[in-house]
Amino acid sequence: MDIDKDVEASVQRALIEKVRRHTGIAMNERKWTMLKGRLRRRVMALGLPDYRDYLQVLDASSEEVRDFIDLVTTNETSFFRTPRIWEYFAQSYLPQWHAAHAGTPLRIWSAAASSGEEAWTTAMLCEEFRASEPAFRYAVVGTDISDGILASARSGRYQGRNIEGLRASHPALLQKWFRSEGAQATVNDALRAHVSFRQHNLYALPRDLGQFDLVLLRNVLIYFDLDGQHAVLSNVRRAMKPDAVLIVGESESLSRVSTGFTFEQPLIYRNGRPREERDHEHA
Numbered sequence: 001m002d003i004d005k006d007v008e009a010s011v012q013r014a015l016i017e018k019v020r021r022h023t024g025i026a027m028n029e030r031k032w033t034m035l036k037g038r039l040r041r042r043v044m045a046l047g048l049p050d051y052r053d054y055l056q057v058l059d060a061s062s063e064e065v066r067d068f069i070d071l072v073t074t075n076e077t078s079f080f081r082t083p084r085i086w087e088y089f090a091q092s093y094l095p096q097w098h099a100a101h102a103g104t105p106l107r108i109w110s111a112a113a114s115s116g117e118e119a120w121t122t123a124m125l126c127e128e129f130r131a132s133e134p135a136f137r138y139a140v141v142g143t144d145i146s147d148g149i150l151a152s153a154r155s156g157r158y159q160g161r162n163i164e165g166l167r168a169s170h171p172a173l174l175q176k177w178f179r180s181e182g183a184q185a186t187v188n189d190a191l192r193a194h195v196s197f198r199q200h201n202l203y204a205l206p207r208d209l210g211q212f213d214l215v216l217l218r219n220v221l222i223y224f225d226l227d228g229q230h231a232v233l234s235n236v237r238r239a240m241k242p243d244a245v246l247i248v249g250e251s252e253s254l255s256r257v258s259t260g261f262t263f264e265q266p267l268i269y270r271n272g273r274p275r276e277e278r279d280h281e282h283a
């Protein structure tokens with residue numbers, strides 16, 4: 001059975017539309033080959049004769065929608081991805097924040113956490129900071145739309161390329177914060193105590209996540225169109241304290257989206273208007 005033969009344009013469009021409806025990810029017809037590649041095995045596993053029948057299964061089953069979301073999202077990530085952001089975080093953000101907010105716990109949101117490397121990287125650097133500032137308190141919340149990838153994040157268990165990358169770049173941190181078992185390494189309980197993960201679609205209002213001082217929204221805006229980026233940024237902003245910092249991914253910028261954020265330096269934005277503007281108003 002060749003389910004890939006002559007998939008009608010209307011079925012292709014309907015599946016692309018399902019991706020948009022359930023995740024906000026904007027695909028066009030040029031992405032069909034990739035999408036088909038991701039869905040093919042699932043369609044075969046369900047014993048369906050073609051993608052049209054799969055559309056019907058998707059309409060009938062919210063469980064299938066969960067699997068669909070797991071399949072169509074791109075979960076590429078790594079520890080210490082974009083090193084200069086982590087330099088900024090450890091060397092500028094943390095000391096400045098702590099000096100200005102002594103006694104208050106720092107709340108950080110890894111808003112498209114994927115398999116968790118970003119959240120654990122944040123926590124390791126917070127722990128390193130805490131070694132010199134024992135009064136410092138923090139919590140990291142990782143969210144993602146994909147339940148499947150969140151299960152990996154929660155397990156804190158890594159192997160292969162990502163853990164090898166950490167071993168090469170930060171061997172002392174790997175040794176300190178992970179338990180190694182052969183080729184695998186698992187985050188230890190001391191780090192786990194500060195990190196939690198939960199499912200959240202960035203297109204939904206962040207009603208019960210609380211307010212954050214720092215949001216990492218990296219390498220996810222690129223999958224949305226301009227309207228989608230606008231909607232997501234406005235939702236994310238609702239969960240940010242006044243003056244909170246937003247960090248985006250390497251190939252992302254807010255320059256084409258009008259938001260309530262102020263540019264601080266490449267990839268780094270602050271919630272609200274520039275400080276000079278506000279000071280001027282209150283002078």
Ligand SMILES: C[S@@+](CC[C@H](N)C(=O)[O-])C[C@H]1O[C@@H](n2cnc3c(N)ncnc32)[C@H](O)[C@@H]1O
Nearest residue numbers: 023073075076077112114145146201202218219
């Ligand atoms: C490429 S990964 C980025 C991971 C990490 N932030 C980084 O920069 O390495 C993109 C993640 O965004 C998630 N995602 C896609 N659409 C989403 C949505 N509407 N709401 C929440 N997460 C979404 C995907 O499931 C995926 O895990």
